[in-house]
Amino acid sequence: MAELGVMMMMLKDQVAEQGMFAVLQRIKDMNINAVEVSQIPMSEENTADLERAIAELGMTVGALSVALKPGPTATGDNLEEHFDKIVSDCRRLGTTYVRIGMLPLAAMSSKAACESWAAECEAAAQRLAAEGITLCYHNHHVDLAQFDGERIFDIVRRVAPSVGFEVDLHWVQRGGMAPLDMLEQYTGVCRIIHVKDFRVKPLPQEAIDALDAGDRVTFDRMFKDIVEFAEVGQGNMNWPALLPAAEKAGADFFFIEQDDTYGRDPFDCIADSRAYLASIGY
Structure with missing residues (x-):
């Protein structure tokens, strides 16, 4: 079964205010044992707290967020300037996945631009693979855009076969593709799944x-x-069907994520998602 965790982007303000270890303790108290780190600096202090949580709480750091190179959509470390640090962080934390959180804006503009970016990703992915690390990229709805009938998803898969996918099922739904179809068509490359629901108010x-x-x-x-x-469980996504399909597609991690909590405490939102997932066997 895929390991259930939380996307810590949701808790970046809490980490800044309370410290990484205190936040990880609260996550552990919700019966969540894995995290993905994004939009939080991989400083020595935060990395040491992650190490401590692994040793003392039994936490797993499933993935770290990186960028291919500096740019307006890049947050945190990037593979062009910080490759050795990223590898070192992964080794310290026992992490085998790093993920690019968003396709660069320029790569969305044309098929040639997307192919060029994907080729750079393939080179980075091969370099990381030599260190035992898998590079994944995370989608939004724009990744379902088509050039000459070929989705951005398909371009990346064709040009960068060494790159895994972090499939955000909410954004797949918003992009106009049935998530179950996505998981079936991309079986074998779906390494990480973002689990968040799609609500129509x-x-x-x-x-x-x-x-x-x-x-x-x-x-x-x-x-x-x-x-x-x-x-999770408060929208229209069919999770009892989606999560087994995601596991069949090859997912190792399910990360709870909610981009906007609309004024609610994100810990409360995570707790609600966790309770629902427990109710369906996760």
Whole structure:
């Protein structure tokens, strides 16, 4: 069974305020034993706290977030400038996956740009593989865009066969592809899964009032803006079918993630997601 964890991007403010180890203790107390580190500096202090959590709490650091090179979508260490540090961090923490959190904006603009970026990823992935580390990349809805009938996903798979996928099932759904179809078609390269739900909220009264007042622009904006990130089990995703399919597709980790908690304490959101996942056997 894939190991269940949490994407620590959700808790970056808490780490900054309370310290890494205190946050990891709270995660462990929710019966979650693995984490993926993103948008949190891999400073010596934070890395030492992760080591301590592995030794004292039995935590697993499933993946670290990296960028291919510096740029506007890069957060934290990048493989161009910090390769040796990234390898050292992985060895210290027993981590065998690093992940690129977002396709660079320039690589979204054309098929040639995407192919060029994917070729760079392939070179980086081969270099990491020699160190026993697998490079993955994480999708958003834009990765379902097509150039000449070929999805960005498919371009990356074709040009960079050494790169694994961190499949975010919410963004697959938002990109217009059935998540079960994605998992079936990408069996063998789905290494990590982001588990977050897709909620459609009720149409707010303000939208109806705007339409009644003749303000079609405001109504249209609010009507289109009713999709939310949701706690697992509080949206419309079919998790009892999706999670076994993800395991069949080769996933080693399921990371709970919610990009926006809409004012709720993220620990409460994680606890709700954890409780639901326990209720369906995870």
